[in-house]
Every structure is written in structure tokens, then in C-alpha cells.
Amino acid sequence: xxxxxxxxxxxxxxxxxxxxxxxxxxxxxxxxxxxxxxxxxxxxxxxxxxxxxxxxxxxxxxxxxxxxxxxxxxxxxxxxxxxxxxxxxxxxxxxxxxxxxxxxxxxxxxxxxxxxxxxxxxxxxxxxxxxxxxxxxxxxxxxxxxxxxxxxxxxxxxxxxxxxxxxxxxxxxxxxxxxxxxxxxxxxxxxxxxxxxxxxxxxxxxxxxxxxxxxxxxxxxxxxxxxxxxxxxxxxxxxxxxxxxxxxxxxxxxxxxxxxxxxxxxxxxxxxxxxxxxxxxxxxxxxxxxxxxxxxxxxxxxxxxxxxxxxxxxxxxxxxxxxxxxxxxxxxxxxxxxxxxxxxxxxxxxxxxxxxxxxxxxxxxxxxxxxxxxxxxxxxxxx
Amino acid sequence: xxxxxxxxxxxxxxxxxxxxxxxxxxxxxxxxxxxxxxxxxxxxxxxxxxxxxxxxxxxxxxxxxxxxxxxxxxxxxxxxxxxxxxxxxxxxxxxxxxxxxxxxxxxxxxxxxxxxxxxxxxxxxxxxxxxxxxxxxxxxxxxxxxxxxxxxxxxxxxxxxxxxxxxxxxxxxxxxxxxxxxxxxxxxxxxxxxxxxxxxxxxxxxxxxxxxxxxxxxxxxxxxxxxxxxxxxxxxxxxxxxxxxxxxxxxxxxxxxxxxxxxxxxxxxxxxxxxxxxxxxxxxxxxxxx
Numbered sequence: 001x002x003x004x005x006x007x008x009x010x011x012x013x014x015x016x017x018x019x020x021x022x023x024x025x026x027x028x029x030x031x032x033x034x035x036x037x038x039x040x041x042x043x044x045x046x047x048x049x050x051x052x053x054x055x056x057x058x059x060x061x062x063x064x065x066x067x068x069x070x071x072x073x074x075x076x077x078x079x080x081x082x083x084x085x086x087x088x089x090x091x092x093x094x095x096x097x098x099x100x101x102x103x104x105x106x107x108x109x110x111x112x113x114x115x116x117x118x119x120x121x122x123x124x125x126x127x128x129x130x131x132x133x134x135x136x137x138x139x140x141x142x143x144x145x146x147x148x149x150x151x152x153x154x155x156x157x158x159x160x161x162x163x164x165x166x167x168x169x170x171x172x173x174x175x176x177x178x179x180x181x182x183x184x185x186x187x188x189x190x191x192x193x194x195x196x197x198x199x200x201x202x203x204x205x206x207x208x209x210x211x212x213x214x215x216x217x218x219x220x221x222x223x224x225x226x227x228x229x230x231x232x233x234x235x236x237x238x239x240x241x242x243x244x245x246x247x248x249x250x251x252x253x254x255x256x257x258x259x260x261x262x263x264x265x266x267x268x269x270x271x272x273x274x275x276x277x278x279x280x281x282x283x284x285x286x287x288x289x290x291x292x293x294x295x296x297x298x299x300x301x302x303x304x305x306x307x308x309x310x311x312x313x314x315x316x317x318x319x320x321x322x323x324x325x326x327x328x329x330x331x332x333x334x335x336x337x338x339x340x341x342x343x344x345x346x347x348x349x350x351x352x353x354x355x356x357x358x359x360x361x362x363x364x365x366x367x368x369x370x371x372x373x374x375x376x377x378x379x380x381x382x383x
Numbered sequence: 384x385x386x387x388x389x390x391x392x393x394x395x396x397x398x399x400x401x402x403x404x405x406x407x408x409x410x411x412x413x414x415x416x417x418x419x420x421x422x423x424x425x426x427x428x429x430x431x432x433x434x435x436x437x438x439x440x441x442x443x444x445x446x447x448x449x450x451x452x453x454x455x456x457x458x459x460x461x462x463x464x465x466x467x468x469x470x471x472x473x474x475x476x477x478x479x480x481x482x483x484x485x486x487x488x489x490x491x492x493x494x495x496x497x498x499x500x501x502x503x504x505x506x507x508x509x510x511x512x513x514x515x516x517x518x519x520x521x522x523x524x525x526x527x528x529x530x531x532x533x534x535x536x537x538x539x540x541x542x543x544x545x546x547x548x549x550x551x552x553x554x555x556x557x558x559x560x561x562x563x564x565x566x567x568x569x570x571x572x573x574x575x576x577x578x579x580x581x582x583x584x585x586x587x588x589x590x591x592x593x594x595x596x597x598x599x600x601x602x603x604x605x606x607x608x609x610x611x612x613x614x615x616x617x618x619x620x621x622x623x624x625x626x627x628x629x630x631x632x633x634x635x636x637x638x639x640x641x642x643x644x645x646x647x648x649x650x651x652x653x654x655x656x657x658x659x660x661x662x663x664x665x666x667x668x669x670x671x672x673x
Binding site for chain 2: 059106107110113114115116117119120121123124125127128131132134135142243244248251255286287288289290292293294295296297300301304
């Protein structure tokens, strides 16, 4: 099972890596490569977030810090210091890992640290980095930095091919790491921290060390992906890089897709990015945030487990969603609604709705829990 | 020397505005275990409504409080109803209200655009007025904000200490089960508290409206500052929040003068990090006076 999943994952990545080569033969527009790149970017970011926040349960609002650090590391080193761009990617990974380890070393030292304090702490770290970028002329100084297009060897093909393959490589690395963690002793340890940290500690899980590994890996991947994203950003400003968009989107993606499995953020990233694109292409771009916020609210209230677990726990519903995806995509294509990515977005949105409508899968203890809660509420009313 | 003194006075009074913003947030977090990020959106929304009412009717800007305070009270009650109905825990409330925050800010931006909006000086009788003691100016809008912060904090402190509602609320905060056994209705008390907290957001919004230009990004700028005030003041400790607001206002203004205006947020955020790590219960303890 594990090996077949791994093989399938590697096969998909290998196949995707050859897509740019088909461009000459089929002549599809370069736009699709850019679209795919952004899906890869969001997969990498939401997977990075999920390794820390989904697996350990310590929610972070600080993904923007890791992302922004990666963007600025690459941007500053290439545009100001003239460093070879390909060197800056691993440097960004190291810098991101160091920042994350620093945050973790401070935060996790305190046994009494509660989840919401950690969440605010990560938010404060993002604000602090943004303030430093504003202030320090060495980083930015408030002027913004135009990102130079770096030189690269000719065999890597067109510029968008390069961006596409780098994005794919980082996304594949992130997903592979998430996959391997989930199927390892380390991953079980993280899950036990999420479910009941005190018990895990009692049973001998080295919770501090595991949390440190998780946050370091997460920060490193977030910054790696940021360094690649610098190629697409063009012009870096502290306000544009360290804003709430990245943390918002990764949280919505992981919550929608599911936080307990490596596939969750992948599904979430694909659906949410497609939805955003669909809204933008329909001229409803200014409603994008409203829709995202609404998805977050509704998911927290009605389906906190996410899409992945719905697919896994309800096979018939999953098949129905799959059929909906294919049929709606083909229908949208036949009607000629926008371009191919719009067809796919329409199919994905329809399939998501099919999965989400209806009662959640009943789990053991759920009914009991509800009854208990109801009796408590009744007792508290005291009438 | 006068520069520092004037900056100090301004800082104290700006701190009063931060304190008004922090009161409602601190109240629901400390007593209902709800971290309401949407609070910032309610403040901003109230500020925009104040702008709109004043600009359309030419009425005194403070009068728009008659509209926004009851409206925001209702919004607060509604949010708390949802949180109670779905039994959203402390942590999920942060995510839920993050969603509401994003929705509200985008709606504000869609309605009023991303540009700066400010009540015209002709229609804002408070904007340019100031008292002077020597060379030191005390701008009226900020004095009103500081006064409102003190009045609201003292009034809430009194209510928490000396009324049935306040005692019931504190009992719920300590132990919901036992309080329930003694006949405290957590639903009604919770909704009333959330309504009051949101009404405080409305007050803060009106004060923002008469004090400064508003734009959608403003809400995100408040998040860091106001959370610093809430944490330093002690979560649920409203008098502490006023003291912390004034402290943060002072630090902000003195750093701006002595070093660099851009350095002020940096110092405040570092303070927030230090407070979260080493004084998560604030400088004066949580739920002070109880």
C-alpha cells in the first residue's frame, strides 16, 4: 500500500516534469504552465504548513514569514549581491529552517504554551519580519526590490519551463517529505502530540525534539518555495510579501483538503487555487476573499475533517464526486465556458460540493459526544 | 525636550484609542474563551459607517454611534449564537473569526474602495480642536478616546464585580459546569457579553472615524498592536488593557521620536513576542480584581 502510493506519487511527478516538452508538439499556450506552476506553489506552501500545523496541531499564522524570508533571500542575493540564483534556493531553505528553529526553540521550551498563544506568536513573527524589511536598507528599506531575471543554462528551456519545473520540484519535495513523515515513527509521534500531547510525553514521545523537527522542516520548505516564487513576483515590497494572503490561503487549503493526511493540502491547494482563478476569470475577483472566508467558516462549522477524509470514509460518495468532476469538466468544455483551466475549475468545484453536501460521516463516539454536549447545555440552562 | 513631552502626551492619548479597541477583545477572550479576530473588522466597519453617516447627513459624527452601537451589539450576539450552537472551542474560534474578518474586510473594500476615506473637516467639529497647556497640545478627538477607554473599563469593572450578570459571567469563566449547576444560563450570558464586546468595537470605530482617515488595510495594522495591548494588560483584565494601551502608545511615540517612525512597530511587535513568551498572563495578571 505504502509502496504503491509512493510509486504512484513518483510516477505523477515524473510525468508532470515532461509536460513542457509536449508544448512544441501540441502547441498549448504557455499560460497553462503558469497556471500549473501556481498550483505547485500552493501545494508546496500548504504542505509545508500542514507538516507543522496539521500534523502537530500547533496552528501557525506565520506561513507568510517563511514564504517572505524565502522571497527576500532570493531577491536580495540575486538582485543586490549578484549571487547565482540556483545557489540562493538552498540558502533560502537553510535560512527558513534557522528562523523556524529559532521560533520553535523559544516557543516550545515553555511547557505551558497553549495553541492560541503559539498562533499569535507566529503572527507576531511575521509582523516583526515585515517591520525589519521596512526598516533595514540591507533587506529592503521600504523602496521595494525589482527582481532580476537570472541567467540559466540553455538546456533548461524557456523561462516558463524553468519556473514550472522548479515549482514542481519543490512541490514534489514537500509532498514526498510529508508522505515519508506520515509513514514513519516520527509522524506517529507528531500525530500523538496533536491528539494528546501530555499523554504522548508520558509515554515517552520526545515531544520537544519532534516539534522542533516539524517546525524546522516546515519553515525550510516554506522558504524554498518562496525562493522559487521570487521568480514570479517581479517586484518585492515588504507589504506585498509579508501580508495575510499566504497564511490565509494555506489555512483554507489545508482545512478544506484535510489536515490529517499528506494528500489533504494537495487536494485543497488544487481546488482553492482553481476556484480563485475561476472567480477572477469571471470578473468576480473582488469577491474571491469573501468566498475564501466563507469556505473557512463553513468548513470549521460543518466539516472540520476536510475533503480527504470524506473521500476515504464514503467510497460511494467519492465515486459520485469523481463522476461529477469528469462530467462537469466535459460539459463546461462542450459549452465552451472560458478556457481549459476554467472547465477543470468548474468540475472541481462541482465535485467538492458533491462531497460536502449532506451529513458528515458518523464516527464512533460522535453521537455519544453530541448527547453529552446536549445534556450539558440543558443542565447549564438550569430550568 | 518639548518634542519628547509632546510625543509622550500624544502617545498616551493614542494609547487610549488602542485601549478602547482592546477592551472588547479582552472581554470575550478572557471570559468567553473566544478569540474574536472579527472584532477588528467590526471596528473598521463602524468607522466606515460613521464616515458614511456624517458625510451623507452632515450630522455630528458622534451621533452615528446611535446607529452603529446597537447594530454591532446585534452582530456580536449573532456571532456568539453561532459559536455556542456549534460548540466552537477557543482555538477554532480564532479560525472562524479569521474567516469572518476576511469576509468583512473584503466587503468594506468592495463598498468603499481601497482609497483613504476621511470625514471632511467641515463636518467634523472635533478634528482640529485641541487644548493647550503651555506648548503641549491635547487634541480633542484623542481626549475623547482616552476618556471613553477609562469610562468603559471602569464601568465594565464595576459591572463584573457588583452585578448578578458580572458575577455569573466570572463564574462561567472559571467553571462552566458548576456555574451551570447553580442556574447560570451560559447562552444568555454569553450572547450578552459578546454583544457588549461588539458594542465596544462600535465605540472604538466611531472614535477611529473622528480621529483619522480609514482604509481597508487599517484593520490588519491594528491586529498586532491591539493583541499586544490585550496580552500585556492580561487577558480579560480591562483595567490592565487601559494601562497597557497607554504604555504601548507611549513606547510607540517615544521610539518614533527617538529613533525612527518605522522602528516603532518593530519594537511593539518584539514586545508582543516577549510578552507571549514570558508574560502570557500579562503585566498585571489575568481577570484582575476578581
